[in-house]
Amino acid sequence: MSILECKNLRKAYKKGRYVLDGLNLEIPEGKIVGLLGPNGCGKSTLIKIIAGLLQKNSGEVLVDGKEISEETKAIVSYLPERTYFNAWMRVSELVDYFKEFYEDFDEKRAYALLKDLKIDPTSKLKALSKGTKEKVQLILVMSRRAKLYLLDEPIAGVDPAAREYILSTIISNYNPEATVIITTHLISDVEQVLDEYVFISYGGKILKQGSVDESRIETGYSLDELFREVFRCSQNF
Amino acid sequence: MAWSFDKHTPVYIQIAERIRGGIISGEYPPESQIPSVRQLAFMAAVNPNTVQRALTELEDEGIIYSKGTSGRFVTDDAGLIDAARHKVAKSIVSDFVEQAKCLGITKEEIIRMVEEVKE
Amino acid sequence: MFAKLLKHDCKAIFKYWWIVSVISAGVSLVAGIALSIMNVGYTAHNYIQTAAIIIFFFCFFAIILLPLVTQLLTFIRFRKNFFTDEGYLTFTLPVNKSALLGSKTLASLIFSAASGIVFFLDICIVSGVEDLDNIGNLFYEISHMFKNIFNPFEWNVFVTFILTILIGIACAVFFNLFIFLCITISNMLVKKHRLLFGLALYYGSSIVFVLILQFLSSNGIFESLMLAPVFSEWYPVLILFGVFGIIAAFCAGAYLLEVRLLDKRLNLE
Numbered sequence: 001m002s003i004l005e006c007k008n009l010r011k012a013y014k015k016g017r018y019v020l021d022g023l024n025l026e027i028p029e030g031k032i033v034g035l036l037g038p039n040g041c042g043k044s045t046l047i048k049i050i051a052g053l054l055q056k057n058s059g060e061v062l063v064d065g066k067e068i069s070e071e072t073k074a075i076v077s078y079l080p081e082r083t084y085f086n087a088w089m090r091v092s093e094l095v096d097y098f099k100e101f102y103e104d105f106d107e108k109r110a111y112a113l114l115k116d117l118k119i120d121p122t123s124k125l126k127a128l129s130k131g132t133k134e135k136v137q138l139i140l141v142m143s144r145r146a147k148l149y150l151l152d153e154p155i156a157g158v159d160p161a162a163r164e165y166i167l168s169t170i171i172s173n174y175n176p177e178a179t180v181i182i183t184t185h186l187i188s189d190v191e192q193v194l195d196e197y198v199f200i201s202y203g204g205k206i207l208k209q210g211s212v213d214e215s216r217i218e219t220g221y222s223l224d225e226l227f228r229e230v231f232r233c234s235q236n237f
Numbered sequence: 238m239a240w241s242f243d244k245h246t247p248v249y250i251q252i253a254e255r256i257r258g259g260i261i262s263g264e265y266p267p268e269s270q271i272p273s274v275r276q277l278a279f280m281a282a283v284n285p286n287t288v289q290r291a292l293t294e295l296e297d298e299g300i301i302y303s304k305g306t307s308g309r310f311v312t313d314d315a316g317l318i319d320a321a322r323h324k325v326a327k328s329i330v331s332d333f334v335e336q337a338k339c340l341g342i343t344k345e346e347i348i349r350m351v352e353e354v355k356e
Numbered sequence: 357m358f359a360k361l362l363k364h365d366c367k368a369i370f371k372y373w374w375i376v377s378v379i380s381a382g383v384s385l386v387a388g389i390a391l392s393i394m395n396v397g398y399t400a401h402n403y404i405q406t407a408a409i410i411i412f413f414f415c416f417f418a419i420i421l422l423p424l425v426t427q428l429l430t431f432i433r434f435r436k437n438f439f440t441d442e443g444y445l446t447f448t449l450p451v452n453k454s455a456l457l458g459s460k461t462l463a464s465l466i467f468s469a470a471s472g473i474v475f476f477l478d479i480c481i482v483s484g485v486e487d488l489d490n491i492g493n494l495f496y497e498i499s500h501m502f503k504n505i506f507n508p509f510e511w512n513v514f515v516t517f518i519l520t521i522l523i524g525i526a527c528a529v530f531f532n533l534f535i536f537l538c539i540t541i542s543n544m545l546v547k548k549h550r551l552l553f554g555l556a557l558y559y560g561s562s563i564v565f566v567l568i569l570q571f572l573s574s575n576g577i578f579e580s581l582m583l584a585p586v587f588s589e590w591y592p593v594l595i596l597f598g599v600f601g602i603i604a605a606f607c608a609g610a611y612l613l614e615v616r617l618l619d620k621r622l623n624l625e
Contacts, residue, residue: 070450102450166343
């Protein structure tokens with residue numbers, strides 16, 4: 001069963017300028033999938049449509065067989081590139097907020113993760129550094145026992161030590177039956193975490209999709225190298 | 238620190254090698270329990286599905302077995318472990334000899350140098 | 357879910373509102389003192405008198421501002437919660453747009469009512485500082501007024517009273533929904549100068565609305581309604597009911613339009 005199905009998905013920001021031009025994609029359950037492509041190719045746009053923040057122009061998007069609605073939002077956990085909470089809240093208030101609105105939120109886990117990072121729950125979010133704010137957001141998103149996790153560029157603009165923390169937090173805390181979709185342009189950093197990859201280019205064109213292990217066996221390339229190869233070929237048209 | 242992996246071979250194969258190596262070296266003695274999927278995934282900084290695949294490979298080989306929900310354990314079959322050790326050693330040696338041959342080093346030179354290196 | 361949303365909206369507005377209320381109470385105190393000074397009439401110290409008068413007027417305006425500031429807080433919260441980065445959190449919650457809008461509208465109503473009460477208390481403080489009896493008098497006058505309205509008790513008067521209150525509430529609801537709409541439309545249509553666009557939309561629509569009213573009035577529609585030869589004592593009630601119905605319809609229309617816009621046209625970037 002696919003957790004995500006996109007059929008002929010189109011999205012334009014301006015008249016005639018299609019960021020996603022007839023995207024067809026199927027993502028299976030229970031895998032960590034990398035949505036990999038250059039900046040501006042429509043990865044974030046696709047993620048936001050699935051999360052319910054953007055409206056598609058035409059086509060179909062189904063999460064767990066359903067159209068985007070409150071029902072899908074209850075099973076989708078979304079981590080945007082930006083911080084999205086009211087900075088005047090305290091960490092504990094934000095945890096309570098998640099607990100109130102999301103049935104699948106695991107409060108104990110969230111507090112355990114915060115404790116690991118030595119983040120004081122009574123501190124105001126405003127007082128935290130940018131990196132710490134991002135980690136708090138990550139912890140909250142990963143503490144949900146969702147069916148689909150959407151992580152939009154979770155490691156971009158982050159130092160290597162934090163990157164390790166972020167990736168290990170993702171691996172250790174996601175719901176194992178769930179699918180995690182990670183978008184990034186930093187392919188070599190996430191390679192070893194991915195089960196499957198989707199190479200996506202401008203207009204939302206899927207260049208290649210498959211299992212990371214198989215591709216390494218077949219081509220002997222790392223995913224990063226494979227992407228460059230596939231992308232270079234696609235540009236030579 | 239996470240384990241580092243070569244990017245040109247599938248990760249699950251490398252994890253299986255790592256664990257097999259641990260069994261051969263005695264790091265995981267016979268009948269001992271090897272870490273759980275989650276623990277290994279955390280240590281290696283890879284996703285649990287990959288670890289699962291590696292462990293399944295090793296189970297198929299027979300070098301580890303699963304005791305239901307209690308976890309996975311190293312086999313007590315010393316012969317199997319020995320065979321595995323032999324296989325790995327052979328592979329290391331033949332790789333090494335290949336490399337040396339490419340550099341034009343003769344077999345006699347190799348044997349002499351190995352004697353010198355001992356300990 | 358609706359209750360939870362309402363709780364959070366109220367908490368968010370209350371955080372600033374209580375400060376505004378306390379300030380207005382303080383200002384009322386100052387106004388009361390100024391008023392007392394004015395009434396005592398120190399002819400020997402004219403500048404104190406003048407100062408008192410000036411201070412009183414400033415305070416007066418500040419107190420009047422209270423309900424306006426409360427409304428402003430509501431609108432700021434609406435915009436912030438929907439159309440800034442916070443919107444990423446708001447619109448990924450597993451709640452429908454109807455509930456989101458409903459809770460903001462209800463929260464606004466609650467605080468409008470609260471501001472009304474605080475405003476009344478402010479008046480009490482202003483008059484009470486000079487002489488505590490003034491408060492007593494105020495209450496007496498109000499209860500006297502109510503007695504006169506309801507004694508002897510007549511159903512049509514009572515219903516008129518209730519309808520007037522309902523019309524007031526409906527107007528408040530519509531006012532809020534209308535501003536929410538202006539904010540929403542300006543955030544969806546334009547990228548820059550959204551505030552300007554929103555204000556233009558609001559004032560533009562208000563002007564159009566007033567012009568339509570004037571047009572209707574000049575055509576004598578209101579006159580004919582008022583002077584219709586209907587000799588029932590229930591006629592005013594009927595008129596008011598009609599007015600209430602029209603405003604309620606506008607509210608419903610604005611509400612549905614807003615929900616539809618949020619459902620179909622939301623594009624947060």
